[in-house]
Amino acid sequence: MVENKKYVNKYNFAFIDEATKKEIRRKLLKAIAIPGYQVPYSSPEMPIARGWGTGGLHVTLAIIGADDIFKIIDQGSDASVNACNLRNFVHDMTGVKTTFDTAEATIIQTRHRITEEELQANQIFVYQVPQPEPLRGVERYENKTRQMHGEADYAKMWVSLYEQFITHGDIMLGAGYPVKVNDRYIMAPSPIPRWDVPNLNHSKAIHLFGAGREKRLYAVPPHTKVEALEFEDVKFHIENFNGTKCVKTGYHKAFLDELYFDDGSKHFLINDSNFLDKLIENLQPVQHSNPYLNQIEDEKN
């Protein structure tokens, strides 16, 4: 019997056609050459909804090879539903090995966190970015923000930080705290908590950012200066967990999730699922090192 092949699709390796993958890689090279600059790209539709990690997927699928080992986290967790869905998709379309182990992965895609474990030179860190434009809060028009970046005209941004300080006594930006890259472009680090921001500075890994819906790619190359915006007298600081500890490990130098148990009691748990697992198994993962983290006292009771 002759099979009806009409609806049989064989997808290309990594789903996207080669011409488009090439285009994305070219744009990524441009992004790496101009750290923090937002490069417009085609952003083809994915079988994943806009706003659910399409930009990160474009980057991952454009750069992934058969030998890569892929890890994906969402809000720090390998097991979050959306991370599972995207991991399955990447695996189905490439057949690459996937892992939860941060140290083993060659490509790590993330939504809203940098791993606690330090990244290495052989690793590429891929961010899913909802809003690539750090100036969107102070200027709604894309046409104008591009011009502001071109002229390094960041006055509106600084004024907004100042106004927040005057009103609330601090810069009220939380996740997605704006940074200046390589002394030039102000960049949105995607909604990672302030805790993670210093880990971008002089990182050994390549950091690639994909904003699918807004059709922009940008990058922080390895060993690049990344500074959180701050004033001489009003400094950037990371989240303060005020001596609270992880309910499972007693560890306190990691970003903690605030949990409410069934009895209504409040507890904290290490957010990064792989880091937590490694601590529990006493594997002693090597953490990022930065001045903010180093300030937190080592209290080993």
Add this chain to the structure above:
Amino acid sequence: MGYVAVKGGSDAIHNSLELVEFYRLKDAVQPLEIEQIKGQLRLAVDKVMGEGGLYSQEYAAIALKQAEGEVFEAAFIIRAFRTTLQRRFYSETLNTREMFVKRKISASFREIPGGQILGPTRDYSQRILDSSKAFETIEDVKKFVEHFKLSVDETQLQEIIQYGKVIDLLANEGLLKPINPKEDRKLVDITREAIKFPAPRSARLQMLARAETGGLMAMGYSSMRGFGSVHPTVGELRYGQVPVKLKDPSGRIRYIGKIEVTEAEMIASTSVSKKTELPSYTVGYGLCFGQNDTKVICMGILDTTMRSPDASMPANDQEFVLYHTEGIESMGFTNHLKLPHYVTFQSGLKNIREAIERKTANPSQPQPEPSKA
């Protein structure tokens, strides 16, 4: 442990997908055939093709079936499918003067060349729920179609004619605004590169052609009703089949098939900037796959409004119109709010708690009332 219980995500997804398939089929009735959807849900198929950006009734019908009739979702499936297809050719410009016209109306003149042809439209139907549709049988369908065909005397049919356009009448009289020589006439492909602003008209019209009908209608209506100044007249609205042609590598133009489109040319008067300038009309253009009058009319309005940028009118603002009527993107982002955001939320929570602590610790500072924003 509440929200962190997203652990076991893969199982949850698997079970959810099983359940959604069960919901689609649980009544265990005869499954819809693709031919039925193509035939009897023709307008939904047209919407899916238009917003999905792929002309294939068959694939659009499959997507509609798969999505339980959700047009957004079906159009999204088609867009994602489209990504897997390589762009190999660009067609020659469609010539809608070659249209095999099925419907052709003008609101600007009582009589137009070739006459007003209503064609298939619900415009003058009474929207009364026809409960007899509940008992329609295949015999009824066959009977109706046979009867309808018998009522047409094929010997009396005219040959297929191509009609002149209403806007030609205006152009010949010099009433249409001449093309602005400074207009950016660059032809971009919005599926291959991100749109940049100010966007050339080719990019704007492409965005509008794939935009969501409801979104376009909201914007177009806003301009007519009070938040804008364009209240145009339908110069001509056409629905029919147009030939698609390609240039082959040897340079020969080849006919590859025909597609159904709806086209609107909306006539609006233009504002005159100089006293010496003569008043004139301008044409707002709309074209989409299949039959969708609402969409092309609103495209025509928005084509006109976006040519006169004015931040006080939402419909005149390119960035506002084009970004926010893109159905696939706005649907995706709206629904992404359902993803966990506890890290982001925690980060903001820390700020708010600290700000409250500072204010209560230092009452000398003026205390703004909470939740005034």
